[in-house]
Amino acid sequence: MLMLELFFIGICLFINALLAGSEAAFIAVSKSSLKALIRQGNEKAKLLLEMRENPERTLSVMQIGISFVGAFAAAIGGAGAGEKIAPWLVHHFGLKETSAELLSILLVVLPLTFASVVLGELVPKTLALRRSLSFSFVAAPWINFASRILYPTVILLEWTTKQIIALFPKKHTAPEDQEISSLDLENLISPLNKQYMVNLVKIEKTSVAEIMVKWDSVVSVNIADPIENVAITVISSGHTRLPILKDEEVIGILNSKEFFAFQKSGNSNWPSLARPIVAMQESVPILTALRILQEKHTHMGIIYLGTAKKGIVTMEAIFEEIIGDIYDEDDDGAIQKILSSRRHFK
Structure with a gap:
């Protein structure tokens, strides 16, 4: 039974990692880079740009998934703590039942939280930021499919988010199609053009x-x-x-x-x-x-x-x-x- 619980917790962490990585990659990809890829005939970029045009809906799907798997993993871990670890602490250390339950939850929650933060958030997000376009292209069809399945909930979250955001003053920034990040450059500039840029940097210090x-x-x-x-x-x-x-x-x-x-x-x-x-x-x-x-x-x-x-x-x-x-x-x-x-x- 314990192995089955650990298996389900591992599955939850894996799904959480995919969703967290997709979220980071989605945010990192700019519209300018997607439009450039569309002009080059990239079909995958069209779907991703549609999702990028409505970030509230896409992020809602990801947050639903992250919240669900997080709650599911916590429920499994909490149940296991109450059923197995607490009685063991009472029997071997003579703790009171209340103290044993609290300690058992801590013994489960702390390692689970650590694994969730490192394996479920930090690692996938860091990797996704390094390859934001590739990660987004893989995740986009699945996120789009999930948004259709969860349509009523997604629409509610999207509407609520927009209403709250509307209460805050708008920040005037340069149009996104005029901005390009270092990640976009890495994906858009050919190896030959990258070499030209490296050579330009070198000759600044060459006599x-x-x-x-x-x-x-x-x-x-x-x-x-x-x-x-x-x-x-x-x-x-x-x-x-x-x-x-x-x-x-x-x-x-x-x-x-x-x-x-x-x-x-x-x-x-x-x-x-x-x-x-x-x-x-x-x-x-x-x-x-x-x-x-x-x-x-x-x-x-x-x-x-x-x-x-x-x-x-x-x-x-x-x-x-x-x-x-x-x-x-x-x-x-x-x-x-x-x-x-x-x-x-x-």
């Missing part, structure tokens, strides 16, 4: 020195070079922008597209194409460098340590830190292969 092309590897042109030599350098480099040097000092940036258009028109004074340089120290954070390049409307910055040239940084390099490698048409060295074959046939 351009960590992503720059060191000056030893930079291809540049000299202001004294004839236009034919510059054309060869530009083509062989495969780069869109090259620093222009004068006595080892960077005086400008050459855009290859502008250069070839200029050359085709028959002009030879190519230094006139030099664009202003954007100089920055190597300690500058990447995001700051990005803002500087945006403000100056340029794609390349010259990196210095004091007055010494250290390298260059480009918009492409910064973007790659955020979204990953960007394939360049010349990454396979096609231009070098073409130039090499031409020299071979000559």
Whole structure:
């Protein structure tokens, strides 16, 4: 008989855990996340949104279930205490019947309350909050079914709740469809977008020195070079922008597209194409460098340590830190292969 009572109490705790978890998950899911899922064609989100639109009814069903199983478990535990534990205390410890009954109830109620709070409330609610959408999708059909079975009682509780709530002043808050919680973000943002966000956080503390092309590897042109030599350098480099040097000092940036258009028109004074340089120290954070390049409307910055040239940084390099490698048409060295074959046939 004792094992049967413990079995029923365990069943009650299990049902209580499901209802408590469903309640926490239901409250955690916002309408904005559900509407987003509906736009993506998620059918389960439609039912959950309907229930979310009328929270009084849904919460009434859950509270009826929680109250019922709690009362049932308490009744079983109380009956067992009165029938088995109290006589045992009287017989073995010589307690008075009244004292034995009180102590027997405490011996049952305290462990039952502890188990109910931990296993029936805290654990399921914590787990449900971690996976609010998944938990809600599983629970929604059952809660909806129960609301139909308990319709008269649910309607009464819903009406009473709304009447009492109406007595309190309304709090003006931002529309819920403009709000989104961290739990919603976790469920709505794809793994790739999450990685982008992580990368953005990382580069806030990363300096351009960590992503720059060191000056030893930079291809540049000299202001004294004839236009034919510059054309060869530009083509062989495969780069869109090259620093222009004068006595080892960077005086400008050459855009290859502008250069070839200029050359085709028959002009030879190519230094006139030099664009202003954007100089920055190597300690500058990447995001700051990005803002500087945006403000100056340029794609390349010259990196210095004091007055010494250290390298260059480009918009492409910064973007790659955020979204990953960007394939360049010349990454396979096609231009070098073409130039090499031409020299071979000559």
